[in-house]
Amino acid sequence: MAPKDDGVDGINRSRRRFLKSTGVVGVAASVIAPDGAAAQTGPAAAGPGAVPVRLQVNGRQLDLMLEPRVTLLDALRMRADLTGNKRGCDRGACGACTMLVDGRPVYACSTLAIAVQGKQIRNVDGLAQGDTLHPVQQAFCDKDALMCGFCTPGFVMASVGLLEQHPNATAEQIRKGLDGNICRCGTFPRIFEAVSSVAGGRRG
Amino acid sequence: MADQDTMPRPPGEGTGRPAAAAQAPLDPKFAWPTTRTVLGTAVKRFDGPDKVTGRARYTFDINRPGMLYARIVRSPHPHARVTAVDLAAALRAPGVRGGLVHRQPGPEAANRVMFQGDEVAAVVADTEEQAIDAARLVKVTYEVLPHLTNVSAALAGTAPAVFTNGNVRQGQVQESGDLAAGFAAAAHTLEQTYETHVITHVCLESHGTVCEWEGDRLNVWISTQGINAARENFATALNMPQANVRVQCQYMGGGFGSKALSVGAEGLICAQLARQTGKPVKLMLDRKEEHLAVGNRPSAAARVKAGVSADGLITAFDAESWGTGGAGAAAGFPLPYVYRIANRRRSHKDVFTNTGLQRPMRAPGHPQGSFITEVMADELADLVKMDPVEFRIKNLPPEAPNAMWRSYLREGAEAFGWSKRHATGDPTSGPIKTGMGVAVCTWGGGGRGPAQAHCEIASDGSVIMRVGTQDLGTGTRTLVAVVAADTLGLPAERVTPQIGDTNHGVSPLSGGSTTAASISPAIRVAAVKALDALKEKVAPVLNVDPASLVATGGRLHMRDDANKGLGWTEACKHIGPQPIAVDGDWQPGLSSVTTSGVQFAEVTVDVETGIVKLTRILAIQDCGLVVSRLTAESQVYGGIIGSLNFAMYEDRILDRNTGQMVNPNMEWYLLAGMSDMPQMEVRLKDQPERGVIGIGEPPTVPTAAAIALAVRNATGATMRSLPLTPARVLNAMRQQNVRRA
Numbered sequence: 001m002a003p004k005d006d007g008v009d010g011i012n013r014s015r016r017r018f019l020k021s022t023g024v025v026g027v028a029a030s031v032i033a034p035d036g037a038a039a040q041t042g043p044a045a046a047g048p049g050a051v052p053v054r055l056q057v058n059g060r061q062l063d064l065m066l067e068p069r070v071t072l073l074d075a076l077r078m079r080a081d082l083t084g085n086k087r088g089c090d091r092g093a094c095g096a097c098t099m100l101v102d103g104r105p106v107y108a109c110s111t112l113a114i115a116v117q118g119k120q121i122r123n124v125d126g127l128a129q130g131d132t133l134h135p136v137q138q139a140f141c142d143k144d145a146l147m148c149g150f151c152t153p154g155f156v157m158a159s160v161g162l163l164e165q166h167p168n169a170t171a172e173q174i175r176k177g178l179d180g181n182i183c184r185c186g187t188f189p190r191i192f193e194a195v196s197s198v199a200g201g202r203r204g
Numbered sequence: 205m206a207d208q209d210t211m212p213r214p215p216g217e218g219t220g221r222p223a224a225a226a227q228a229p230l231d232p233k234f235a236w237p238t239t240r241t242v243l244g245t246a247v248k249r250f251d252g253p254d255k256v257t258g259r260a261r262y263t264f265d266i267n268r269p270g271m272l273y274a275r276i277v278r279s280p281h282p283h284a285r286v287t288a289v290d291l292a293a294a295l296r297a298p299g300v301r302g303g304l305v306h307r308q309p310g311p312e313a314a315n316r317v318m319f320q321g322d323e324v325a326a327v328v329a330d331t332e333e334q335a336i337d338a339a340r341l342v343k344v345t346y347e348v349l350p351h352l353t354n355v356s357a358a359l360a361g362t363a364p365a366v367f368t369n370g371n372v373r374q375g376q377v378q379e380s381g382d383l384a385a386g387f388a389a390a391a392h393t394l395e396q397t398y399e400t401h402v403i404t405h406v407c408l409e410s411h412g413t414v415c416e417w418e419g420d421r422l423n424v425w426i427s428t429q430g431i432n433a434a435r436e437n438f439a440t441a442l443n444m445p446q447a448n449v450r451v452q453c454q455y456m457g458g459g460f461g462s463k464a465l466s467v468g469a470e471g472l473i474c475a476q477l478a479r480q481t482g483k484p485v486k487l488m489l490d491r492k493e494e495h496l497a498v499g500n501r502p503s504a505a506a507r508v509k510a511g512v513s514a515d516g517l518i519t520a521f522d523a524e525s526w527g528t529g530g531a532g533a534a535a536g537f538p539l540p541y542v543y544r545i546a547n548r549r550r551s552h553k554d555v556f557t558n559t560g561l562q563r564p565m566r567a568p569g570h571p572q573g574s575f576i577t578e579v580m581a582d583e584l585a586d587l588v589k590m591d592p593v594e595f596r597i598k599n600l601p602p603e604a605p606n607a608m609w610r611s612y613l614r615e616g617a618e619a620f621g622w623s624k625r626h627a628t629g630d631p632t633s634g635p636i637k638t639g640m641g642v643a644v645c646t647w648g649g650g651g652r653g654p655a656q657a658h659c660e661i662a663s664d665g666s667v668i669m670r671v672g673t674q675d676l677g678t679g680t681r682t683l684v685a686v687v688a689a690d691t692l693g694l695p696a697e698r699v700t701p702q703i704g705d706t707n708h709g710v711s712p713l714s715g716g717s718t719t720a721a722s723i724s725p726a727i728r729v730a731a732v733k734a735l736d737a738l739k740e741k742v743a744p745v746l747n748v749d750p751a752s753l754v755a756t757g758g759r760l761h762m763r764d765d766a767n768k769g770l771g772w773t774e775a776c777k778h779i780g781p782q783p784i785a786v787d788g789d790w791q792p793g794l795s796s797v798t799t800s801g802v803q804f805a806e807v808t809v810d811v812e813t814g815i816v817k818l819t820r821i822l823a824i825q826d827c828g829l830v831v832s833r834l835t836a837e838s839q840v841y842g843g844i845i846g847s848l849n850f851a852m853y854e855d856r857i858l859d860r861n862t863g864q865m866v867n868p869n870m871e872w873y874l875l876a877g878m879s880d881m882p883q884m885e886v887r888l889k890d891q892p893e894r895g896v897i898g899i900g901e902p903p904t905v906p907t908a909a910a911i912a913l914a915v916r917n918a919t920g921a922t923m924r925s926l927p928l929t930p931a932r933v934l935n936a937m938r939q940q941n942v943r944r945a
Contacts, residue, residue, distance in 0.1 A: 067333060070333065074332070078331070083261065083265035084257065086264065088457075089870035089871075091491070094870050123258070124256075124257065125257070127257065137253075140252065141249065141256060144248070144252075144834040146252065147677040147835075148407075148408065148455075148457045148676065149254075150408040152255050153256075175878045179877045181878075182870065184407065184458050186845030186846055187842065188878050192881070
């Protein structure tokens with residue numbers, strides 16, 4: 001899992017801002033491989049070949065054969081033709097892949113598909129009801145909160161996740177909640193406007 | 205002007221050169237209407253719903269039956285000779301269907317890789333994961349050669365000789381006026397060096413291509429700023445008729461110049477692997493490849509000596525400039541920027557380094573020239589104790605429709621609260637200092653042909669406007685509908701715009717902010733002709749002269765009697781089974797060139813930590829006739845944000861020993877996020893009499909200089925290089941204190 005540590009509720013300091021303001025250089029996270037003993041006593045290793053993976057995506061069951069290393073993003077994009085969410089950086093930095101897993105925004109490029117079996121996964125392809133847009137989607141259209149649109153699915157899902165947890169999100173919560181997403185075209189002011197217009201009308 | 209020679213430019217473009225006023229169109233009926241119903245209004249972006257739902261299919265989203273995935277093997281070394289490439293192990297790997305050697309091994313100069321990320325080989329497999337695995341199994345043997353990534357060493361002659369015709373290319377000296385007399389007239393002189401750094405485009409959708417062969421015909425989906433140019437690229441490189449190549453790009457995730465001029469090695473490799481395997485092949489670059497190999501904004505630097513008279517006129521400007529555009533590309537930029545300086549000399553050197561080649565990046569050369577010139581301008585203004593706004597007004601070219609800086613500066617100063625600005629160095633106590641800065645911009649952005657538009661009106665009232673152009677994200681699809689709808693007296697949503705396919709006709713590539721000014725006239729011409737044809741059909745029914753009919757409010761009616769006429773759908777019923785179908789092309793008189801803009805910035809600086817916070821930006825910008833207000837304003841917001849990234853965050857950092865990029869990703873290559881946004885106000889000026897002019901590039905020019913000058917105003921320390929990291933701000937302040945002591 002790659003939860004987005006934007007600090008909406010908790011420590012009032014986002015990951016991005018922390019990195020930027022301190023200029024910390026070093027090993028951000030180390031990957032610890034299981035040693036032989038742990039591997040023997042732990043659950044049986046899956047793979048390396050394809051294994052059956054059952055996902056609940058947008059309320060539908062999806063049975064796929066995936067190598068365990070396949071990410072949630074790639075599984076949906078390349079094995080289920082759910083191409084709405086994008087891959088911008090593939091390292092959990094740009095947020096274009098943002099999906100909701102059990103209601104929490106996650107970076108799907110850094111989340112293994114095999115690890116989210118049994119959880120409720122929502123990506124942007126399943127957000128609208130037919131031709132009726134979700135209020136967040138509608139607001140993005142109304143405020144011109146997109147240009148090339150490649151980051152948009154991630155921003156939309158991050159905004160939906162934020163507003164489901166904080167229906168009356170304050171300006172500060174909106175900023176923090178969307179700090180894990182990058183728009184290269186520079187639509188931030190209008191994204192802020194769009195999300196604010198949905199968030200119980202509270203601005204400031 | 206040693207400007208980018210790689211960028212297509214309309215004639216007359218330049219820094220402050222007066223452009224001819226818009227001439228009359230060939231036929232007065234094509235002229236832009238004096239009352240506009242859809243033009244200039246806030247029409248919602250047409251592809252909004254497709255983009256917010258994920259339905260929009262970018263190249264990255266094209267999934268074809270049986271499609272394979274390709275991966276390029278790239279050099280880890282900035283400079284090396286390829287002595288052997290062994291694909292055998294890769295070709296035996298699971299799922300692998302093919303491979304090729306791009307850089308042939310051998311002893312010649314042509315067998316060298318010239319930068320980290322240079323293409324060497326490629327493989328193609330059933331899945332992307334398998335392709336990535338296989339790429340690691342390609343055995344490339346390199347003879348590592350001495351590399352050059354240090355520009356100063358190249359200039360000093362202490363770098364290894366890397367480039368066949370020399371590491372440094374001296375440009376011609378440009379001189380005008382009498383430099384000695386200019387310095388003699390100066391009350392003060394200034395000698396300083398200014399520089400800007402290399403940044404990369406970071407299009408959120410990477411460069412990518414899907415190629416599918418049908419016999420000897422090639423279908424291409426590619427993330428490109430020029431579908432027609434891409435068709436030519438593929439056909440020429442593959443030695444096949446252009447008639448056999450179809451290129452499509454319905455949606456693309458940004459280009460910013462890096463997808464304009466060529467389909468690149470990555471595009472051709474995709475086509476070659478598709479031909480080799482007989483299957484559709486997708487090749488998308490990853491983020492690291494994006495940073496290394498597919499373009500960047502060149503660095504720029506200048507050692508400047510300038511003189512200013514006691515009353516604030518810049519009397520002399522003498523500059524030696526240089527920059528690097530990578531392994532063999534130019535690094536030109538306009539200098540001095542915009543300001544009128546009678547006596548000046550400039551010599552320029554392109555420095556070649558073992559780094560990825562530059563590609564045009566949003567307003568090529570202008571942000572660099574702007575930064576150097578504007579920072580110098582404030583230093584000169586301080587020497588004569590003159591307000592920066594007044595100093596600019598004194599030194600800018602005369603006011604003209606394409607040179608509106610004086611008016612905009614006065615309006616902006618008033619709106620921004622410039623009168624509250626203190627002199628250089630915030631005198632208040634405490635660690636948080638506040639400052640303001642201002643800078644100006646210009647850009648050409650004119651139109652050109654061929655830019656064909658095809659308009660159909662069918663008996664059910666459908667209107668199709670088809671243009672062989674592409675939408676980088678600027679809103680081209682919306683613009684097509686707006687121009688057509690305004691002419692036909694319809695709401696924009698009644699028009700179906702079709703773009704992004706070479707089967708739709710020929711249109712210029714999208715570069716130099718030329719798309720709006722190229723296609724809007726063509727659409728206008730086609731729509732006027734189509735409406736004329738409809739009038740011919742309807743006039744006999746109403747028993748009137750076709751020339752007496754006009755189209756407004758969704759009706760075709762008598763000019764002087766709105767009640768006598770037909771609703772659009774009724775009118776179109778008289779078209780018959782064969783739709784009206786007409787073509788238009790760009791023609792002079794409906795577009796012009798050269799915009800002006802000014803931007804004001806306000807910052808706070810924590811002088812204990814060096815952290816800069818951008819608090820406010822005001823942009824005043826013109827672009828001739830405003831076609832589509834929402835999307836045009838979005839371009840200005842985007843330009844500002846692009847430039848604040850350039851000023852404060854982005855930096856391609858190279859390891860000085862290995863010559864490799866240390867931050868080829870998006871966590872250490874910093875970009876602003878939501879919390880970094882200042883308050884922004886955009887004032888878009890409408891100049892309908894000038895016709896359409898592009899707006900994509902100019903707003904990204906002045907922001908960086910305005911921010912750097914605001915930091916100077918806050919701290920009293922002049923920021924002569926970018927980006928404005930805490931370390932750089934603290935260093936500048938320390939040097940300032942040393943000088944004072």
